[in-house]
Amino acid sequence: MNLPRGNAVIAQSGGPTVVINQSLVGCIEALRDFGSVDGIFGARNAVSGMVRDDLVELTETDAKRLDAIAVTPGAVLGSSRDKPDEEYCRRIFEKLAARDICWFFYIGGNDSADTCRIISEVAATSGSELRAFHIPKTIDNDLVLNDHTPGFPSAARFVACAVMGDSLDNKALPGIKIDVIMGRHAGFLTAASVLARTDAGSGPHLVYLPETVFDIDRFIADVDRVYSQEGRCVIAVSEGVHDAAGTAIAQKLAEDLEGEVERDAHGNVQLSGSGALG
Amino acid sequence: MNLPRGNAVIAQSGGPTVVINQSLVGCIEALRDFGSVDGIFGARNAVSGMVRDDLVELTETDAKRLDAIAVTPGAVLGSSRDKPDEEYCRRIFEKLAARDICWFFYIGGNDSADTCRIISEVAATSGSELRAFHIPKTIDNDLVLNDHTPGFPSAARFVACAVMGDSLDNKALPGIKIDVIMGRHAGFLTAASVLARTDAGSGPHLVYLPETVFDIDRFIADVDRVYSQEGRCVIAVSEGVHDAAGTAIAQKLAEDLEGEVERDAHGNVQLSGSGALG
The missing domain is CATH 3.40.50.450 (Rossmann fold)
Incomplete structure (x- = not known):
């Protein structure tokens, strides 16, 4: 060549x-x-x-x-x-x-x-x-032809540690806690939250990925079941969860609240509060 | 006895x-x-x-x-x-x-x-x-007769690490970042953010404690000066900073935005988003 x-x-x-x-x-x-x-x-x-x-x-x-x-x-x-x-x-x-x-x-x-x-x-x-x-770089790990992208493991570790801390807090002060995790179309980071399950009963008790359809009625039934059993519930949910029509739940909630939908310089709707994971 | x-x-x-x-x-x-x-x-x-x-x-x-x-x-x-x-x-x-x-x-x-x-x-x-x-327990370290309360050092470490990460992000993607840190009437945790200054130019470039009066005009002049010199600015500010009359700046901002002022079960106005530091 x-x-x-x-x-x-x-x-x-x-x-x-x-x-x-x-x-x-x-x-x-x-x-x-x-x-x-x-x-x-x-x-x-x-x-x-x-x-x-x-x-x-x-x-x-x-x-x-x-x-x-x-x-x-x-x-x-x-x-x-x-x-x-x-x-x-x-x-x-x-x-x-x-x-x-x-x-x-x-x-x-x-x-x-x-x-x-x-x-x-x-x-x-x-x-x-x-x-x-x-x-x-790609913390989302959403490229093909590789096992993992370089940015994924350290971001996954951050997610696991954050959810681990939240699960301990939630165990001490029982209630329902929803952790919204980055990954618009890729559930790898949200899925990494299960590394926080260090023993029986540890959160996250429920995990929702953007690769499947999010059904609000099923979600409520899931939370009700876990809360009835455990007296508490830690939930890891991707920022990109969406309904059957493909509309992001975060966008629907923002519109229901008549909040302004923020977009970044790339035209992406802001689905979560910060770019903390880079 | x-x-x-x-x-x-x-x-x-x-x-x-x-x-x-x-x-x-x-x-x-x-x-x-x-x-x-x-x-x-x-x-x-x-x-x-x-x-x-x-x-x-x-x-x-x-x-x-x-x-x-x-x-x-x-x-x-x-x-x-x-x-x-x-x-x-x-x-x-x-x-x-x-x-x-x-x-x-x-x-x-x-x-x-x-x-x-x-x-x-x-x-x-x-x-x-x-x-x-x-x-x-007291993460705020605001008791007398002791050098530090048991909950303070680990919370201070969390603050230092978080601001260190923010300062690195801000160095790579220049801009102005305000970190609001817990401590309604005690500036120890906010002051701990200076542990993030690992080398010359590291943030936090500005630190505001609740023990002194917060003057919005002076604040803007401070940020302008740092931003002109460094091309960026990381700010650590206590949730409890207040004006000369003793009114919390966070409360004033919430009222200016016509937002509802949230109070917890103890009647305290919610000055920051979460109880992440316990």
């Missing part, structure tokens, strides 16, 4: 995970052993740094420093939630060309993969040799 | 902490070495168990089991948020008398201390020898 020769840029996107710097360091180490790359750059704050030509030199960063970066949580290059359109990608492409960059590695989630695709298409129509690669 | 002789009861109240079972086990061990106590009981779910005579035997619980209980987070006897009035305390007092209990140990926060006082007064007016003791 006739590979282009030139510089490489690496960027980190979206909410930082505990291990996103491992992916960065792995990429740097692999590029050093790869024959077709000269200089290695990191983009500050993802696409927003690329479009401003705000890059840092990583070609000579020593092994000791890389080892320290690898075990540091958070995104060491800085991140961004910008979602570039074709015009934005065209400006990025021009900046990269001016730096003789023909290898682009983007560590992030689904939206970052989409940015890779757009930049790749812009490059192709410009006759450029730029190769864009997506390095999955 | 002429001490009464009889049985003892121990109970755990309010939100469970990581170490409230240490206090329970410490109390059991001390009572075993104390000459004036025969049987030792634990009350299930605090005052609500005492008023129903729902007690468990702890007199013979073996050392291995006690050691395991001591290192288990959560309240092993179960807890309650009931706040007994004098009539409730009178019923408790009658149940205790029927069990020949003349020593009462109540592990909890400020409200539990108040319950101890009421039961003690009811007992005194009935000519009973009942002695009621409060064992402080």
Whole structure:
């Protein structure tokens, strides 16, 4: 295969995970052993740094420093939630060309993969040799062809520990507690809550995933049954649970309450309060 | 001193902490070495168990089991948020008398201390020898005569870790983040957030305690200054910050938003979203 020769840029996107710097360091180490790359750059704050030509030199960063970066949580290059359109990608492409960059590695989630695709298409129509690669971060674990994505296990551990604490609180102060867990269309993180079941009677007593239809009557019957038996109930529910028509329950509740439905920059309805899991 | 002789009861109240079972086990061990106590009981779910005579035997619980209980987070006897009035305390007092209990140990926060006082007064007016003791849990650390209350360090650690994570997120995705921290009249937990400052530039960049007057204009100027310098700002603020008249800022904001001001069973205005710190 006739590979282009030139510089490489690496960027980190979206909410930082505990291990996103491992992916960065792995990429740097692999590029050093790869024959077709000269200089290695990191983009500050993802696409927003690329479009401003705000890059840092990583070609000579020593092994000791890389080892320290690898075990540091958070995104060491800085991140961004910008979602570039074709015009934005065209400006990025021009900046990269001016730096003789023909290898682009983007560590992030689904939206970052989409940015890779757009930049790749812009490059192709410009006759450029730029190769864009997506390095999955993806706490949701919703990619095929792999056992797990790098961001999943640490996020799953967070969910398990949080639900474990909630279950202990709920055991001491009995009642009904609903934990809403991230994962719009993927139930892996919500399912990870069952790791909190350290002994008989531990919560979560009920788990609802977005891969199946959520029936409010069945839910109420489930809670009633558990509460009658245990005198308490801890529930793990995905933010993305939906009715038979595919409408998210969170969206229906917000509309019933006449609350304003919030959307993020990617047009996604905000189904839960925070991006705590990155 | 002429001490009464009889049985003892121990109970755990309010939100469970990581170490409230240490206090329970410490109390059991001390009572075993104390000459004036025969049987030792634990009350299930605090005052609500005492008023129903729902007690468990702890007199013979073996050392291995006690050691395991001591290192288990959560309240092993179960807890309650009931706040007994004098009539409730009178019923408790009658149940205790029927069990020949003349020593009462109540592990909890400020409200539990108040319950101890009421039961003690009811007992005194009935000519009973009942002695009621409060064992402080108190994550707020707002008691005098001690260096720290048992519940404070683990809650402080939680605050420090949470703000550390937020500061890393905020470094990667710059913006302004406000962390509202428990402690209605005591700033110890909010102050513990500075443990998150692991290196230069780490958040929290600004810290606001309830022991001083919160001035919204000064706050905005502070945030503007930090944001101009650092390009980001992580703020740790006590739920109890208040204006010069003593009105909580959270209450003012809720009223400005025409939101309903929530109160808990103790008549306290709900200043933050959850009792996550117990």
